[in-house]
Amino acid sequence: MDEVRIVLVDDDQLVRMALRLVIEGEPDLSVVAEAADGEAALGVVEQHRPDVVLMDVRMPGRDGLSATREILSWPDPPRVLVLTTFDSDELVLGALRAGALGFVLKDTPPPQIITAVRTVAGGNPALSSAATARVIAAATGPHSSDARQRSRTEARTRLATLTERELDTARAIADGLGNPDIATRLHISVATVKAHTGSLFAKLAVDNRVQVALLVRDAED
CATH class of the missing domain: 1.10.10.10 (Winged helix-like DNA-binding domain superfamily/Winged helix DNA-binding domain)
Incomplete structure (x- = not known):
């Protein structure tokens, strides 16, 4: 596989640093840019045209759901892999409905994060079984x-x-x-x-x- 170019979007600098360390330890993956909120993500993604965006869901200012919707409306968009702590199930559901290919928990073991990135880069869904159960529960839960x-x-x-x-x-x-x-x-x-x-x-x-x-x-x- 050719090198997979990645943009990291998260308002927590420590999370971005940890993800960068995990990703750049792999010979076929590289982080080309970072953004701290959804609005900044739009400019960074437009400038660098990555293959994959790791997108946080809940951020100050423009959230990851809104940014995901806009990015995936562009011609030839990157793949989006949503990051979540699962205090925001409905936002994750919205991101998936908008076209994100999967989601990972922020405390997912590094090898699984790498697998998810590669899976999404190949155009396939990356949904862990535990996380999928939570999202299905949110989709069918006691909302109105x-x-x-x-x-x-x-x-x-x-x-x-x-x-x-x-x-x-x-x-x-x-x-x-x-x-x-x-x-x-x-x-x-x-x-x-x-x-x-x-x-x-x-x-x-x-x-x-x-x-x-x-x-x-x-x-x-």
Whole structure:
């Protein structure tokens, strides 16, 4: 793999220093810039055009959710990996819905952080099992019934545009299956799975499998 260029966004300088030490110990990873808030992140990312942004969620000024939404609306955006302490589950959910490819806890062991960075750089979701459980709990937890109903209605409306096979593929993605396992479940070829996935991405106006999984969860909530 070519060198993965990374921007660190966190308001805590010590966190940025620790992440830089972990990342720059790897021969295929480099930190090209840092930012202390979401507003500064926009300029830094635009200037350096990194492959991956490690984005804190809760920061003074512009938060990571707002910055993630804007960055991922740009042409050819970087991958975003969200950093969280899990005092902000709803913001993490918002970042994932905006297109972030995954999230890691700030106290995650360094080898797992490195794995997550490489995974996201390759265009794949990086969601730890413990963290995923927390986010699903937040998505289905006791927030207002009106908000849940709106999310459910919107998700079902969007999923209704899919063919039956595309919907089966979306549900398999939500179950965490990769393309070979989806092919086995649906008794189709991997090439056909890829075709269905590309089609449902276009119809749902999403960029990655995490967003598909969240839509399916919302629809079935």
